[in-house]
Amino acid sequence: MSSKVTGSITVTMEGSNKSTTLPLLGGTLGPQVADIRKLYGELGIFTYDPGYGATASCESTITYIDGDEGVLLYRGYPIEQLAEKSTFLEVAYLLLNGELPTKAQYAEFDTGVTRHTMLHEQLRRFFDGFRRDAHPMAVMCGVVGAMAAFYHDNLNINDPEQRRIAAFRLIAKVPTIAAWAYKYSIGQPFMYPRNDLGYAENFLYMLNAVPAEPWVNNPILSRAMDRILILHADHEQNASTSTVRLAGSTGANPFACIAAGIAALWGPAHGGANEAVLKMLAEIGKPENIPAFIREVKDKNSHTKLMGFGHRVYKNFDPRAKIMKETCHEVLAELGIKNEPLLDMAMEMERIALSDDYFISRKLYPNVDFYSGIILKAMGIPTQMFTVLFAVARTVGWVSQWKELIEDPSQRIGRPRQIYTGPAARDFVPMDRRG
Numbered sequence: 001m002s003s004k005v006t007g008s009i010t011v012t013m014e015g016s017n018k019s020t021t022l023p024l025l026g027g028t029l030g031p032q033v034a035d036i037r038k039l040y041g042e043l044g045i046f047t048y049d050p051g052y053g054a055t056a057s058c059e060s061t062i063t064y065i066d067g068d069e070g071v072l073l074y075r076g077y078p079i080e081q082l083a084e085k086s087t088f089l090e091v092a093y094l095l096l097n098g099e100l101p102t103k104a105q106y107a108e109f110d111t112g113v114t115r116h117t118m119l120h121e122q123l124r125r126f127f128d129g130f131r132r133d134a135h136p137m138a139v140m141c142g143v144v145g146a147m148a149a150f151y152h153d154n155l156n157i158n159d160p161e162q163r164r165i166a167a168f169r170l171i172a173k174v175p176t177i178a179a180w181a182y183k184y185s186i187g188q189p190f191m192y193p194r195n196d197l198g199y200a201e202n203f204l205y206m207l208n209a210v211p212a213e214p215w216v217n218n219p220i221l222s223r224a225m226d227r228i229l230i231l232h233a234d235h236e237q238n239a240s241t242s243t244v245r246l247a248g249s250t251g252a253n254p255f256a257c258i259a260a261g262i263a264a265l266w267g268p269a270h271g272g273a274n275e276a277v278l279k280m281l282a283e284i285g286k287p288e289n290i291p292a293f294i295r296e297v298k299d300k301n302s303h304t305k306l307m308g309f310g311h312r313v314y315k316n317f318d319p320r321a322k323i324m325k326e327t328c329h330e331v332l333a334e335l336g337i338k339n340e341p342l343l344d345m346a347m348e349m350e351r352i353a354l355s356d357d358y359f360i361s362r363k364l365y366p367n368v369d370f371y372s373g374i375i376l377k378a379m380g381i382p383t384q385m386f387t388v389l390f391a392v393a394r395t396v397g398w399v400s401q402w403k404e405l406i407e408d409p410s411q412r413i414g415r416p417r418q419i420y421t422g423p424a425a426r427d428f429v430p431m432d433r434r435g
Contacts, residue, residue, distance in 0.1 A: 022036060080319060274386045
């Protein structure tokens with residue numbers, strides 16, 4: 001469904017006779033949007049919006065967020081329903097194709113992903129080129145980008161069938177790359193994917209199994225991982241998704257575009273937030289130090305940052321956090337974890353945030369990063385792998401957004417404008433005349 005003209009606004013330049021009428025566009029949900037495309041041509045002015053917080057860069061039918069009401073929809077389906085009733089692969093099909101699959105469609109999709117999980121054997125050599133202490137996200141950027149050199153038979157982005165195969169390859173192979181990046185960092189043998197396991201189970205197997213002993217699946221942990229993947233699968237036009245779309249607008253191949261998304265996700269303000277939560281808790285040290293830390297957070301003159309609370313988009317409770325909180329307590333109960341300092345502090349921070357007027361009045365509720373960090377820590381996954389897991393989940397959203405971009409005839413190469421504040425035109429001065 002495309003946007004429709006719902007009205008118009010007139011823009012008049014003060015002190016001149018210039019004015020223009022801009023159409024107002026409306027989507028299925030959300031506020032109206034002023035179409036400013038002819039603003040420069042008719043008035044000679046641009047808009048200024050650092051961070052693009054008030055600018056729509058595209059039309060999309062994939063994800064909708066209402067931050068004030070705490071709503072997140074994938075193709076119209078509430079995230080709460082999908083997390084409770086669906087699986088990650090079913091959600092992946094939904095994001096890619098627009099509708100939930102029939103049994104036959106799901107079986108075909110499941111088989112397509114399963115049969116693409118193995119990597120080209122020569123890609124193993126790439127891992128040997130990295131230092132053992134390299135951050136796994138650095139490895140992810142390099143290896144995912146290198147996939148274009150190994151799967152160059154399907155790089156024609158204008159061919160729907162080649163786009164479909166590229167989507168299968170990315171969704172299926174990124175978990176293998178992520179698991180191998182982890183295994184490489186700890187010196188353990190790579191575990192090849194197994195076709196008899198589900199998506200989340202297979203990922204946990206490749207992360208945790210070793211050849212010396214059998215690996216036993218824990219359904220509670222596998223379901224927790226599946227929910228983590230669902231909750232992080234897409235989130236509208238965030239920094240990494242916008243990066244994927246910007247790279248895709250140039251005609252770059254899908255592997256390069258996803259590698260660009262991984263690079264953007266690496267930032268601590270984006271995908272690294274759950275890693276930052278654990279770092280914050282480690283710096284606090286002990287539960288009895290929390291009150292002093294909270295006082296520093298409340299101090300306007302302090303630079304102490306509170307990680308894992310509140311959200312730039314959600315002005316209410318993050319709907320993903322509600323689900324993640326339930327999952328968190330399920331995992332902790334299943335593992336029987338007691339007297340783990342970081343987890344004890346996390347639970348105390350949660351208690352304070354849900355009862356302290358400072359947090360409540362500012363709507364600084366624990367967000368999805370807070371709870372996902374606790375879950376992953378409890379499952380024994382090291383903090384440097386947290387953002388990697390985020391990348392595994394978000395790959396399907398990136399691919400869906402990239403696919404939508406390529407299939408949208410109105411899209412052009414991305415080219416933001418600027419306000420230039422440097423020197424005006426000036427003449428070159430020879431070096432011997434410079435003071």
